[in-house]
Amino acid sequence: MESGKEELSVFIAKFNQVLKRVFHEQQDINELSHDRGLPPHIWRDIMETHPLAVAVPTAYGGRGSVVKECLSVLSAASYESLPLSLTFGINIALFLEPLAKYGDDKIKEKVFPEFLSGHRMGGLMITEPDYGSDALNMRTAYRNTDEGYAISGKKHWQGLTGQADYWLVAARKQVSDGELARDVDFFVTDNADPKQHIKVEQLYSNLGLYMIPYGLNVIDLEVPTYQRLQPESTGIKMMLDILHRSRLQFPGMGMGFIKRMLDEALQHCTNRMVGAGNLLALDAVQYQLSRIQTAFTICSGMCARSSTISGIEYNLATEGLEANSMKALVTDLMQESAQLCLQVSGANGYKINHIAGRGIIDSRPFQIFEGSNEMLYTQIAEIVLKRMKRQKESSFYQSLASLPQTEKAVPHFREQLQFTVSDNLAQRKLVDLGKIIARLVNIQYVLDMQEKGFRQDLVENCIYNMQLDIAQLASNFALSNHAELVVSYEGESDWLDFAF
Incomplete structure (x- = not known):
């Protein structure tokens, strides 16, 4: 274990104590489950245990992106609240780990300390209204500018819509004839910067996971060159x-x-x-x-x-x-x-x-x-x-x-x-x-x-x-046979015709 780094068992025990206090002593989690989001004071108490430190590299003061530590935090959270665990899962696997692996040092030096000292959130934007699992045909596009990249498009069903401070946005390069390149690139965006702010056009009324906001986002922004992730080979492999x-x-x-x-x-x-x-x-x-x-x-x-x-x-x-x-x-x-x-x-x-x-x-x-x-x-x-x-x-x-x-x-x-x-x-x-x-x-x-x-x-x-x-x-x-849908099923299928 690195010097100054608290034992994992101690770190998780403290995290568990806080979850027990905020969900069972300060508030009743069963009542909180009716509401959209969590009260600010509960978020503050949970985040003061620095749960996301597990996904921040040691070079920036974190615990080192050790998988068993990340999974331990997710498991401790999901025992009390699955939406809370998913919130951390989005931050860890879909923002902090990709940033640690593929991000430029300049953006990492800005973002990681903020996650450790403040109550920051990050997420990933891939899914689009017309292209769900068909990510390779996404229409969000980017083009080069004098200072970096201009990105435009729409994304939806991103967990933490309107709540995350930072996003990884997937887009395809706009080539000369107006078509989009086959490969995919990712860009870090900072919602606090007016040039990089992502507008939430609509929040969805999701059936469950009330703690997590989902919605439709409109992207029309500019980011500097160093906020593009650097793949090891192709963007699709990344x-x-x-x-x-x-x-x-x-x-x-x-x-x-x-x-x-x-x-x-x-x-x-x-x-x-x-x-x-x-x-x-x-x-x-x-x-x-x-x-x-x-x-x-x-x-x-x-x-x-x-x-x-x-x-x-x-x-x-x-x-x-x-x-x-x-x-x-x-x-x-x-x-x-x-x-x-x-x-x-x-x-x-x-x-x-x-x-x-x-x-x-x-x-x-x-x-x-x-x-x-x-x-x-x-x-x-x-x-x-x-x-x-x-x-x-x-x-x-x-x-x-x-x-x-x-x-x-x-x-x-x-x-x-x-x-x-x-x-x-x-x-x-x-x-x-x-x-x-x-x-x-x-x-x-x-x-x-x-x-x-x-x-x-x-x-x-x-x-x-x-x-x-x-x-x-x-x-x-x-079994060699299987049932197939009868599309025009309404003829000769009303049970009242057969009740004598």
Whole structure:
């Protein structure tokens, strides 16, 4: 540990104490969940613990952008408040880490000290009204000026809209014929500078995550040359590196949230008496809670793996298999855990001020933003299928048995994986294939942890529940038919015509 740097356990303990005080003693977080945003005094108390110092390099007075520290802050925050954790996740993975890796020293010297001494926020602008996941066709454009770059366009659904002090804005270069270059560049903007101010045209009424403002932004600004990020090769690879690093750090937000769902469900089922025993005496409840506990185990493995591979010293542009597997599966597990916690909580779980009901709404968009899970599962499947084609291998099991990211996990699923895969799979089957692969990739992380001493009973339960999942998903490949939408469905379909 570097001299003067507080032990991580002490740093997180202090952070936890403040969260407990502001959310349970000063205010009731269950009541705060009804409101948009947090009261200023609560923000002040939380930010005075300097949680974002974990993502600031030591050269600028921070704790050094150590991944396990970043994930620890995200997990501690999400145990109390998923929106708070996402706020920090946006700042860490989508602003501070990219700035630390790709920023010019001149802009870093200005921004990092402000994040350490003040209550600063930063975010990332990629998504546009007409180009959601199709980022490579974004229309926000920039051109060279005498002093730097002029940027214009529209961006929307950025977390911290109107709240962030700094933004990383993605844009494409306007070439001579009016067309836009294929590559993508990123620029740091400072909202306090009138020339760089981003106008908020509209704030959206987002369904959950009330703490975080979203909206539509109009960009018409100028930045100096040194505020452009410097890619190692191409801008597209830089964007993939940024997005993959962010996806690999989703487990930090998932960890505390899933643990909270498990703790709440376990406490309720222990105390809730039904007849002669408590809810835990019911086999169906045991199964439901074992599913949440499996999510806890898998997410733990993800955090351990991410801490090893997702630091800013690595280029993650080509790590789509692991990044997509972590993001898609952990967000599915977050939603499942919240649903199960609500189910065992009974009617009380459906209140907006109950942690489970709120958790369902707040975790749902995680399955959509930064790449919808269906898209990510499809990409996972395509990565493996291309490899199988190169290998001239049709056996799914044999191919995964030689894939470094799954070779340790597949022997536990030999029975479920004995099928062949054809070249022309429908997309719905690609999604199912991606779900299987993602589970195997992440089970391997759990097995790696077990080798280092992680408790065996949790691992065994986890493998059993994943065998159930994979068996169900694999069974889809034996079915040759599938349902298709009937667009003009209204003729001969009114049930009243058949009620005599």
